[in-house]
Every structure is written in C-alpha cells, then in structure tokens.
Amino acid sequence: MLILQSPAKINLVLEIISKRDDGYHEIKSIMQTIGLYDMIRFEEAQDLELNCTVSQLQTDNNLVMKAAQLLRQVSGCKKGSRIKLDKRIPWSAGFGGGSSNAAITLIGLNRMWGLNYPERELADIGSRIGSDIPFFIYGGTCLAEGRGEKISPLPDIVPEWFVFIKPDIPDQANKTTRLYGMMQPANYTEGTHATGMQALIESGGRLTSASLYNAFDYVVFKAYPELVRYWGPFHRSGAGKLHLAGSGPAIFTLAEDEAKANEIKQKLAEQGITSIVVPSAKRGSI
Secondary structure: OEEEEEEEEEEEEEEEEEEOOOOOEEEEEEEEEEEEEEEEEEEEEOOEEEEEOOHHHOOOOOHHHHHHHHHHHHHOOOOEEEEEEEOOOOOOOOOOHHHHHHHHHHHHHHHHOOOOOOHHHHHHHHHOOOOOHHHHHHOOEEEEEEOOOEEEEEOOOOOOEEEEEOOOOOOOOOHHHHHHHHOOHHHOOOOHHHHHHHHHHHOOOOOOHHHOEEHHHHHHHHHOHHHHHHHHHHHHOOOOOOEEOOOOOOEEEEEOOHHHHHHHHHHHHHOOOOOEEEEEOOOOOO
C-alpha cells in the first residue's frame, strides 16, 4: 500500500498574454503548492477502482480515473489499483485539487507499477488530460507557460502564510472557460509580473502583497457578484490586497507571518466568516 499527499495550489502570478489560434489562452504564471492536502491511498488490485469520500466525485469522469486509465494505456501495463481518495481540499474553488489528484495518481501508480517514468514524461502524459497537471508533477514553486503545461521549476520560496475564504457560492460549470471569455485584450499583459516575481524568488526575497497578480481579478465581481459581501469583512480583519485563488471563487490574502494569519482568521470568525490558514509548501512535500 502507498499513501501520498495531494497538495492544493495557488497562482502567485497569473498573466494572460494572448488568445491562441487553438482556442486556448497563452499564459505566464508563477504557481505554488500550499500546505492543504487531499490524501490518496493506492492498493494493489486486478483492475482500476476509485473510492472517494465525496459522493459527487465518485465517477469515471474523476481525473484520478482518467489519469490511471491513460497511464495504463500509454505504458501497456496490465496491473490495476484500488484507489481511495480522501477529499480535504475544497473543490471547484480554484485550488486545483482535481489536477493535483490526477498528478499524484500518475506519481503513485508510476511507483507502484514499477514503470520508472521520469517527471518530464509523467508531466507530458498529464498534459493530455489537463493544463495544470504537469505543475503538480513537480510541485513547489514553478513558472508555467503556454496554456499552463510548460513547466520550469524555480527555487522554493521563503516560507509564507496565506488566509483563504471559500465563499458559500454554488458550483459553476465551466467556470474557467467562462472567466477567460470575460477577459478583454486590454486585460492582457506581457509577462512582466511573472518575470518580476521570478527574479524576486531567485534572489531569495520575500513575497509582498504588491508582487501578487491575477488577471481574473479584473472581472472578479462580474464573475462572482456574491463575493462583494466577503470583501469588506476580509479587509476589516486586517487583510492586505485580496486575490482570487486561480479561477476562484476562493479568495486569499498574503499574511506577514503565521501570527498575523491567525489574527485575521480570528477577526473573520468574529464576523461569522470561516477561513483557513495555510502555509506555502516546498517541492517534494507530498
């Protein structure tokens, strides 16, 4: 039996460069795993079987099953696995939990089945299912380009603390596609935010609120009008600049340290709002 952690992520920077001829968007992003995890257990079995703690996700369309089936197809391996997915990351919130689960499935079965594919090959396999999956093969801090599948690992950032709110908003189908559809060419940038963040990280500097950037913040209230009622309380709790976590609707702020993060959490609780405090996670922390 093999048990692995499957981390969530945030985009420290997410820039949209242009719309591509294939319908996707060219992006430049600095992606970061955080210390919020699902747990995945792999056991030997004759066939592939998924057991998920969230009934809505107990389906063959779950990216865990898609990843397992694709890996078996690509490798020609005839082995199976009984996979138990213990969901702890809020889903449909912008944390990339599904993509992470798929990547960790590729990593776990690669080990269990003795396939010995290197990271770059697992990332290539994962890119056939979803653009964020290659990032989770590497984890830690990475530069993502193309439609998000071109990954360049960066040094681990200086440990940071974040405070997240997962708003009580109904799940929205195709939310990322819808968000991209709201973006205008005026919202496109040239990658300078990501380049600046990369230089900051490589120099060993600390993140600042001003260094974080998400292009989807331009349309945050158009995409999620319900977020208006969370914005004021979050700021009154001592938060700095607020950002969408990926494509949202979760929102977050960077805290000065763990004590400040917990102070913000407490002040939100006094206003009746639940939040979570999460640290950044280094590469290799699964």
